[in-house]
Amino acid sequence: MNDYLVRAMSMDGFVKAVAIRSTELVRRGAQIQGTTPNATAAFGRALTAASMMGNMQKVDNGSMTLQIRGGGPIGTITVVSDPTGNVRGCVTEPHVPLVEKYPGKLDVGATVGTNGTLTVIRDLQMKEPYIGSTELVSGEIGDDVTAYFAQSEQTPTACALGVLVDRDCSVKVAGGYLLQLLPGAPEDVIDRLEAGIQRAGAVTKMLEQGMTPEDILGQVAGDLGMVFLETTEVSYKCYCSRDRVTSALISLGRQELEQIRDEGNTFPVECQFCDTVYRFTPEDIAALLKKI
Numbered sequence: 038m039n040d041y042l043v044r045a046m047s048m049d050g051f052v053k054a055v056a057i058r059s060t061e062l063v064r065r066g067a068q069i070q071g072t073t074p075n076a077t078a079a080f081g082r083a084l085t086a087a088s089m090m091g092n093m094q095k096v097d098n099g100s101m102t103l104q105i106r107g108g109g110p111i112g113t114i115t116v117v118s119d120p121t122g123n124v125r126g127c128v129t130e131p132h133v134p135l136v137e138k139y140p141g142k143l144d145v146g147a148t149v150g151t152n153g154t155l156t157v158i159r160d161l162q163m164k165e166p167y168i169g170s171t172e173l174v175s176g177e178i179g180d181d182v183t184a185y186f187a188q189s190e191q192t193p194t195a196c197a198l199g200v201l202v203d204r205d206c207s208v209k210v211a212g213g214y215l216l217q218l219l220p221g222a223p224e225d226v227i228d229r230l231e232a233g234i235q236r237a238g239a240v241t242k243m244l245e246q247g248m249t250p251e252d253i254l255g256q257v258a259g260d261l262g263m264v265f266l267e268t269t270e271v272s273y274k275c276y277c278s279r280d281r282v283t284s285a286l287i288s289l290g291r292q293e294l295e296q297i298r299d300e301g302n303t304f305p306v307e308c309q310f311c312d313t314v315y316r317f318t319p320e321d322i323a324a325l326l327k328k329i
Contacts, residue, residue, distance in 0.1 A: 041270045042092055042122055043250045048262035051222035052230060055093055056214035056250035057122070057271065059085040063200055063211040065273035066126060069312050074202040075148040076111050076133040081200035082145065082178040083116045084124050085213045088271050090182075091118025093215070094159060102158040107176045109150025110134065117310075123274035125310040143202060149176035155185050179213070186217070193218040195230070199240030210244035214253055226261065233259040275311035282306050282315045283325065291329050298322040 042057035063081035066072075072080055083103055091101040097120060105114040112129025136144040151173045159167040169189035174180045179198040186194035198213035216230065237243065237256045248256070254263050286294065286306070297304050297317075304317045317325075 039270050040272060041250065041268055042089060043254070043265055044092070044267045044269075045251075045254050045263040045265045047226075047258060048264055049226065051219050051226045052216055052258070052261065053219060054214065054216045054254050054258070054263065055089045056254045057085060057089055057212050058244070058250055059088060059211045059213070059271070060208060060244075062088070062124060062271060062273040064208045066124075067208060069273075069310075070126075070128055070131045072128065072131040073133050073135070074206055075136055075143050075145070076128055076131050077202050077206070077208060078143045078200045079111055079133075079145045079148045079178065080114060080116075080126065080128050080131075081208065081211050082198040082213070083114045084126055084273070085198050085200070085211060086178060086182050086196065086215070087116040087118040087126070088122040088124045089213065089215045090157070091120060091124065092122035092269060092271070094118075094120060094161075096120055096159075096161050099162050100160045102156075102160075104156045104158070105149060105173070105178065105181070106153040106156075107150030107173050108152035109148050109176060111148050111150075114149070119274070119276075122269060122271040124271070125273060125275045127309045145178065146176035149173070149178065151176045155181045157185060157189070182215070193222075193227075195234055197234070197240050199244065201241040201245065210241055212244050212250065212253070213240050214250070214257060216257065229259060229261055230257070233257045233261070275308060275313070277308040277311060277313055279315050282308075286317065286322075287325055287329060291326065294322055294326055294329070298326065 045054045067077040087103040101118045103116045116126035118124045136147045138144045156170040171185045174184045179196045182196040186192045195216045200211040201209040203209040306315045
């Protein structure tokens with residue numbers, strides 16, 4: 038089954054929502070980065086959140102970068118989403134030791150850490166990107182995204198994320214939802230939504246039961262009801278190319294390129310976001326030098 042996200046609005050118009058099935062894109066990201074279970078869970082949650090946030094941005098040709106630095110063993114998590122919700126990303130340290138809250142429950146907070154920040158960079162195709170940053174709350178990522186929207190964008194938000202890693206270290210299910218209150222929402226809507234979130238429980242449990250993103254939003258919304266507006270397929274997608282890598286090599290400058298050429302070996306450049314390797318021969322480097 039392909040990954041997809043669905044955008045919706047509560048029937049009273051006070052809550053906008055998005056939910057996602059991100060199992061395949063998290064599997065792909067974990068495969069590329071070679072993550073161990075704890076890192077897979079943390080990285081997968083970041084990929085899932087960024088996909089929803091990027092899709093909600095709705096700016097043609099823009100992008101949204103989510104960067105998490107918590108001081109934990111995984112180091113920095115960087116994830117980039119396009120306006121559709123396709124994502125790519127990387128982590129500083131993919132081989133994180135196994136840490137559990139209790140048997141069978143990975144401790145994502147301990148993997149990410151709490152001594153740091155969550156930063157969102159929105160490229161809205163304007164002169165300068167919008168950058169917002171908040172202190173981490175728990176390192177669980179869902180809580181931290183919720184706090185970011187409340188503090189940096191003044192939008193009451195509830196974000197729930199889940200990545201279930203199987204016994205063979207593969208990704209069994211992954212997904213999440215993001216709910217935002219619109220201005221003027223009455224107190225009873227807030228109370229009913231909070232009750233729905235409590236009633237729905239963990240995202241991974243719902244996904245394990247075979248629930249779709251639509252089912253999940255329906256469960257959370259309860260008697261508020263949801264009107265589904267748009268469904269979009271999403272995937273792990275990198276936009277690297279040989280032309281982009283060539284531009285990056287040129288930016289190294291003449292002296293460093295001459296050193297690479299003079300070593301006489303093929304020079305490999307691996308994309309940090311995917312498993313593509315671009316190889317440049319000494320003749321290729323010499324051609325680049327002529328362009329400088």
